[in-house]
Amino acid sequence: MAITKTDFINFTRCPRYVGLEQVKKENLDADITYDEYKNKEKSEIISELYSEMFDETENETIDLVNKIDPQLEALLPYYKQVEIEAGKIAAKYFDGKLIYADNTNNQECFDFTNEGILYKCYVDIYNENNDSINIIEVKATTSSKFEKLGCSIKGEKKSIFEKIDNTYYLKDELGNIDMPIKKYDENRMKLLNRYHDAGKYVYDLAIQRYIIENEYKQSNNSSKQIKYYLAILNHKYIFDGTYEKENPIYNKDENGNELITFIDLTNITSEYQKIIEEDEKKLRKYIMESNISECKFGPYCERKKKSECKYFGPVCSLKIPAKNSSLNYINNGFGFKTEKGDRIKGLDLINEGYIDLLDIPEEWIEKENHHIQRDCYTFNKEFIDKEKIKALIDTIEYPIYHLDFETFPCPLPRFKGEKPYIQSPFEFSLHIERAPGVCDKDKDNYVFLAKTMNDEREEMVKKMLEYMDPNKGTLLAQNVPFEKGRIKELANIFPKYKKDLMKLYDRGFDLIWLVSTNKKIYMDLGFDEQRASRINYYNNKLSGSYSIKKTLPVFSDLSYDNLEVKNGTEAIVVYANYNNFTKEEYNIKYQGLIDYCKQDTWAMVVILDALRKLIK
Ligand code: SF4
Structure with missing residues (x-):
């Protein structure tokens, strides 16, 4: 060997x-x-x-x-x-x-x-x-x-x-x-x-x-x-x-x-x-x-990178709690300043024995959001700033277009106008909420899904503009820069539709602004800088993250577990395998992609509704 x-x-x-x-x-x-x-x-x-x-x-x-x-x-x-x-x-x-x-x-x-x-x-x-x-x-x-x-x-x-x-x-x-x-x-x-x-x-x-x-x-x-x-x-x-x-x-x-x-x-x-x-x-x-005894963590573990050591998850990280560990403080890339003035961050915290969220000495905590997080954990409580959430929800213009794309980031560009690894969309799901809370999971859902691996982008654009009025409403997504980025690329590739697509682009709104925050937007709404920087909502289940995977279980009992396609990676590999499936497999997987993307936009509708109820 x-x-x-x-x-x-x-x-x-x-x-x-x-x-x-x-x-x-x-x-x-x-x-x-x-x-x-x-x-x-x-x-x-x-x-x-x-x-x-x-x-x-x-x-x-x-x-x-x-x-x-x-x-x-x-x-x-x-x-x-x-x-x-x-x-x-x-x-x-x-x-x-x-x-x-x-x-x-x-x-x-x-x-x-x-x-x-x-x-x-x-x-x-x-x-x-x-x-x-x-x-x-x-x-x-x-x-x-x-x-x-x-x-x-x-x-x-x-x-x-x-x-x-x-x-x-x-x-x-x-x-x-x-x-x-x-x-x-x-x-x-x-x-x-x-x-x-x-x-x-x-x-x-x-x-x-x-x-x-x-x-x-x-x-x-x-x-x-x-x-x-x-x-x-x-x-x-x-x-x-x-x-x-x-x-x-x-x-x-x-x-x-x-x-x-x-x-x-x-x-x-x-x-x-x-x-x-x-x-x-x-x-x-x-x-x-050939020593298997524990060794310190280091950059060689490549934690959170796609090149992460294959033993990190199943072996070495087992001593780190899956939730609410010292690594789960919100946006804490710079780590903590110790009494001596040194900075300690990431896996070094674990190496030094600061493992649980509460192992971090209170004196090291400088950020208000970290104090909130710690308080919620210590007293098992929820934090909510209803006024901020309400103020932003009140600015939303209807109808709300809850939009999500599935994309295939192919190393080699496949279609005209594409670059290597462009996030080439092959599917979107759209839930239209015409007035607060008025949205039916099935009747108000529109999905476009490419039937083949050929270029179906123009047809997709036409469908988007058929379902969404670029002159009114709000384009809502979880991580809206991603959806906006795809819309802008399509606008550049298809100049014929550019004007309308860019109008949609300008109407972007991120669901995460309601749960986490967005300093500039809240300051524009009249909140002072400190409050605008402060998170709007926290619950221990979030464990320091506002990803959809973490927010969804907090605000709903929706689950992806029973779906044929359960996550974005699976969606990509299913699409990449279109030409390898039998007819029967293709039909099952095609429906699986529809259900998965639809669940993503329905999840946004459900979270927004839960937030409305929360602030009542
Ligand atoms: S995760 Fe991998 S690189 Fe890191 S300590 Fe364990 S075996 Fe070594």
Whole structure:
């Protein structure tokens, strides 16, 4: 059982991981086949796609410990296609022999053995010409993560990267740093942080380099210069809607952008080699010790990220209460200031023994909302500011359009006007509340759901404008920026409907403003700053969160448990599997999607009604 790149990344997280994984030491020098290798990497690929496609970690988690939901595998062809497109575009920019995913079994493989452990990797795109070798690792992430590393100078955004001929280079390598050196270095250092959003890809490529260079060292076999690149999706690319035999053709867009862009990380992965060498020593030590005893939490747990350690939920976090722990204070990213003036936050609170919400010393609590939360917990009571809730409810214009979209954030743009990972809507549910409390679950519900995976967006827009009058009423959603964002995108893609869609956009109202707060809106209503910043409602069941998953059980007995489709992740995978279902399965799942989205908007109607009753 060779150590793959994914194993390397996970086994070096902490001393405990290898022990939990029960790695068999005896056969770590045994080779694995291409298929076994790819199979081991599959969960990583799905988790990578998953982390790009799904924004929130709090609402839905995926159990990657023992299984991958087979439906999630419907996402794999999209990843494969990204690899193929990357290979095609690499052929335009790199001379010489090119080997990539199109002919997988020929993928270039590297390995080396050290102290009885075989390390192995396959190269996504291998390019060789007379003078050099280029190693290109394909990742289904986007260039925005790299481009945004930098700072603002006089309102102008500066990046530490510059793009020349479809490849990003670090500006220090080009000799044209255009920001204060301190800022530049701070951002560049992020690339050397394996738990940073962009740094994790650099770490991955640096392991690749480590294996490749060790193979060459052991075999004494290369004199050519080797360069190391990432190939990733260009976040600025807009698909022009060209198809050949129903397959999208990704030409350069009208701004000259390629779908795939490259990042030259040769120098930075070189700097990384000492660290990787140390990590390899650690890895060997962890394997030899195979220790499952508890260890401290750290950034390596990647809590709440989609790359969260698979043992966090089922094993290591069991000592943290599921509700009302010290981690559940509302919006507490900066943590608490101790008597000594230090800040302590996140999992360090747990490491230091502050586990329950009440374990945090009262003197550390600075924010009024945290005092409210603590009071509610201590005395098991509810907090409510009826006046604020009433004042905002009174501003709502009828009819209320309770709207929710289901979207498919495909890595590759599928339809004209789309970018990589655009949240492409395929369904909406709408409940129309014509006067306070006047809304029937079935009769006042309108659902549009695409029947196929083809482009049905225009029909969807027409239906939206048929059901909603853009000149009156309120567009209400839970997390309204999401719904507004989709409406704006559709408005730009379909200029014919732009005026009306933007009128709807301007009527957006967030249900969360009533339960939590919105400082600006309440100040506009005449509340002073302190009260406007204060939450409107709190109940222990919320456990510091105003997500729909938490608010719904507080205000209703509605449940998603008996539905065929129970959450947003399932909705996406059902849609992604449209073409894989039998007719019968399709009918059941199609209805499941209708029921799920309808439940989302009905939940909003129910919560709003419960709030009205609460303030009477
Ligand atoms: S959750 Fe954290 S401490 Fe536990 S095994 Fe994973 S990385 Fe290690």
